[in-house]
Amino acid sequence: MKYLNKKFIRDIMQQWKQFVSVLIMALISVSIYCGMSSVWTGMDESYTDYKEKTNLADAYIDGVNISDEDISNIKKLPYVNQAEGSMFVKFNTKIDNEDSELYINSFTSSTKKLMNPLLRSGHPLKDDEEGIWIDEDYAKIHNLKEGDKIVLEFKGIKKKVKILGTVLDAENIYFITSYAETVPDHKRHGYAYISEKYINKILGIVSYNQVRLDLLEKPVSKSKLEKDIKRIMGDSFSSVVMKENKISITQVDEEINQIHKMAMLFSIVFILLSILSIYTTMSRLISNQMVQIGTLKSLGFYDRQIYFHYGAYGFLVAIIGSLVGVIFGYTVVANLVMNIKKATLTLPIWKKSFGIDSMILIVLILTVCTLAAIITTRKVVKNNPSFTIKGMLDKKSGGPGIYKKSRLSYDWLWTLRSIRIHPIRTFMSITAIVGSIVLMVAGLGVWDSLYSSYQDVYNNEFCYKYIGQVYGESYNNLSHKFNSFDVQFAQSETADFSFHGIEKSGSLLVLDSGDKIRIFDAKSKKKIRIEKDEVAIASQLAEQLDVKVGDKIAYKTKSSLNEHRVTVTAIVDAKIPQGIFIYKDKVKNFEPNTIYIGDSEAYEQAKKEESISNIISIKKQQDNMKEMMDSVHSIMYILIVAAFVLSVVILYDLGILSYLERYREYATMKVIGFKHSEIMGMVFKESVLNLLTGFVIGIPLSKQFLKLYIRVVSMDSMEWTPIIAKDHFLIVIFCVIGFSVLVNLVVSMRIRKIDMVEALKSIE
Structure with a gap:
């Protein structure tokens, strides 16, 4: 075994770039998922313990x-x-x-x-x-x-x-x-x-x-x-x-679920892409060892020794990547995510807990890496050493096929033949491009969707300067006192809504006349005057309840046990609050608990009233929201950087492995007189075909994934509109193109340095 151990070390040193790429893919997958998992698992355990110690009531x-x-x-x-x-x-x-x-x-x-x-x-x-x-x-x-x-x-x-x-x-x-x-x-x-x-x-x-x-x-x-x-x-x-x-x-539960869903959905795509790439990379690394495997069999090494030797390739790289990933995820990713939640939640102890799901992921990556090496090794081992020692498997040749009488130029024939002979390599290249687009659009799109939604709220929906709370004073008295001031009163309550057996909680906002709270029709985007409508319902809540205009819904508020039934007359594009909007004349008793203030004169008057307190400016609300959004951006940074790194690693890895597999082909072309530019033209043609196919599949798929992702990770209290800015989308496209071009440039430099004598030396 000492010879196999020496070979093992030599192989890793010679092909360290490919081994490192597998290590990085395992590291990123484990660190992202395990980091987030340790936060939601730890939060759940901490809060459960917290509730027990404080005897939380039912x-x-x-x-x-x-x-x-x-x-x-x-x-x-x-x-x-x-x-x-x-x-x-x-x-x-x-x-x-x-x-x-x-x-x-x-x-x-x-x-x-x-x-x-x-x-x-x-x-x-x-x-x-x-x-x-x-x-x-x-x-x-x-x-x-x-x-x-x-x-x-x-x-x-x-x-x-x-x-x-x-x-x-x-x-x-x-x-x-x-x-x-x-x-x-x-x-x-x-x-x-x-x-x-x-x-x-x-x-x-x-x-x-x-x-x-x-x-x-x-x-x-x-x-x-x-x-x-x-x-x-x-x-x-x-x-x-x-x-x-x-x-x-409910906020704690929602925030724990949000991290859980955000990590799960993003990680599913991330991990599947990584595992597919890891499997392909390990398989092709072992395939390139065909001559060595045949030589080992000829020298009398047992099959189990060869399996163990090559299985160790995958296991060692995967275990190192996973362990480093756990450490990085537990110390860096988890702390970044935890700091976000600390901005809004208060726990006596913030635990980080390593869950069974993280262990399953690590076992999965170890299994994939090891099996990829063993399965590929078996394909070679079961063949006669007299073939494999020459770099061949005992199978029939595909022959010239349909290209024998083709009118296509040689470079296109070579490109199409390469795709036909190596469908898995082509599939993986396209999958890498599609996955890269999907992950990067998701990372940047969540950022844009969150920012755009809050901008819409504070630029279009909320048009007041200050907001305050009203206690213990009738609407008649308040309207008399503020008759000449720019204000709007509202009664805001938590309510339970139901329609055809579906129940949802949300906000009931009963509005006085005014335009401090503006709502717009979900389809036409025209401003709605609430005085003319019985009930306007937020589009997200309408979708959850499966409500359409003309339907009658029931609601009960916290302050009343009576069930009220109202007819929906409008579905509105309201990001926050998620609930229904009613004009004051449509309710039995209008008891305002909120005042929206339009200017400084009304603000000074409101400060004098004992029944009005808790007055804060819309700027303060925006600053608070910006603080929360800035903390959420930490997660976005992690996901975006991880998506970009994974894209670079996968595309680079596939490019270099393709070069290693075609090493002798490139050398042969150089020997028979092909210019370097002609060889690179063939390489670029295949790359462009893969890119175009990847874009055709990836662009529409990324937009659908973003919609799904936003729907899954958003909370019931606010609607996020899925959107990605044009400049960000162009960045994604140019990055993928740039990564591909960069890989081709690396391949070009390697082709230029090929030693033709060494490359074409007889294996025998």
Whole structure:
């Protein structure tokens, strides 16, 4: 075996470029997939552990003046294991002369069974201590720590309270306070906890307005729970939200699924292309060793020794590539993806976990590489050594075929003959071109689609300067106060929509007269006046519900148990929010909770109103969105760079392997008098044929793949329009052409340096 080991080392040194190309393909495939997989697997494990430690409730009831008797009766429901009431109050505070808000929950030793925030610093939560525990993100951004004091304000009451510690809670992993916020703003909003005794001392009263439920394993529908709670609480009841419908929790699930789907769909194409290329490369590498295999058999080496020797080619390269890929993916790719999610989600621990799916991928690549080498070796080994030692297999020649009397020029005959004799090589070249186009269009297209969609939202849909929240004031009073100002009021709610058994959650946006929110017909792109339509529905939601103009859909809001039925009169191109748009006169009670402000005069007036708070500019919204988009671009960078590198490696590898297979043909042509330019003309003709075929297949396929990719990775809360900019598309096309030309130039230099005497020396 020592001779085989020496040969093994010599072969790797002589053909290191081809071995490195296989290694790179394995490395990129494993690093992209395993990096992303470790994030979503780790996030899922971290969040599951987080929910258990904080005793996350199964359902949340909102109401007013909820009595102890109501809570006691709720506990008696057959499917309820535990029910605990608490008081939720929004306090204003000012830190470093900047206004912010703290959303405070009261607690007792009993409520911690269903609301047990995770202590990050300071004293454990105790219901007999006077102080406040604030969320860690809010504390960090304001440089607050245990022992500091802050002033809380609520309806004229001011109280300086001591910070006893910092906490995190799974309920608020994605902490946004209004529809106006696109990403969490920890500087302006935070959550906190105060003992029931101390909040009673501050406000002089404790009035429960929320109840958390722990349900038994026996499933209960939301509609049944609503009916039972309504029966118990009567007019005190406002709404119920199941755990799986709570915004913060659904956002986590959506973001985990988004990474999962993004990695899966991109990686499927990526990995299939890599594996196909790896298999072809290994097969052709071994095929070029035909003489050596025949010599080894003639010298008396056993078949199993030859199989093991060549199988080690594939196994060694694949295992090195996979191991380096795991390390790179785990340290670089995973960290980039994780930083994106850290911009919007808050977890106490961010785990990276190596899942079984990553192990399956590595085993698959190892198997493909090893089997490719062994299967190709077997084709040679089973032949008579007297043939293989001469570089031939025992099979009949194809003969001159249809080209014998052809009028085509020799160079075209040579090109077509080459394609006919080597269909797998041609297929792989075309597949590499198609795959390169598909992957690069997907990477750049997601970038363009995301950017274009948000540009459309902030340039066409949202035409206000500021947006604020409205609390506790009627529309009549507000319209009177702002009669001479440029504003538009809206009532924004979460709603459940249903049509023919299909159910989807989304937003209900009831609009006052005005043009601060603009919607456009999905087909004609004409602006729609909501005053003339009963219901306009976002196109993505319409597609999900299979709704057409004229259909009647049902909806229920969080604040009402009654089902409303409305007729769809328009399907609109609205990226965000995904839901339905209704004019205020079409609903029974219009209770605005949002104000859209058009100019600085209206903004100054809104700041004076106690019922209006949380005012932020559209520029701030855009900056928040840009921050999120910039982080998402990190994933796009990874995918785009990986697609480009893979394209270069595959096309280069196929080009060099084709050269090695035709080495003697090129030498023969030079000997019989073909000029270098004539030989390269034949090479370029075959390359152009492959390119044209690849473009014909790849261009339409890439556009369809982009549509599928956008549909799969987008979230229900916003519609992304699949698009790739013309300049980016041209970059893809020119890159593929450039890669092919570059490979041909490399081949040209090698052909020029061929030693004709050495190349045509008799094998015997």
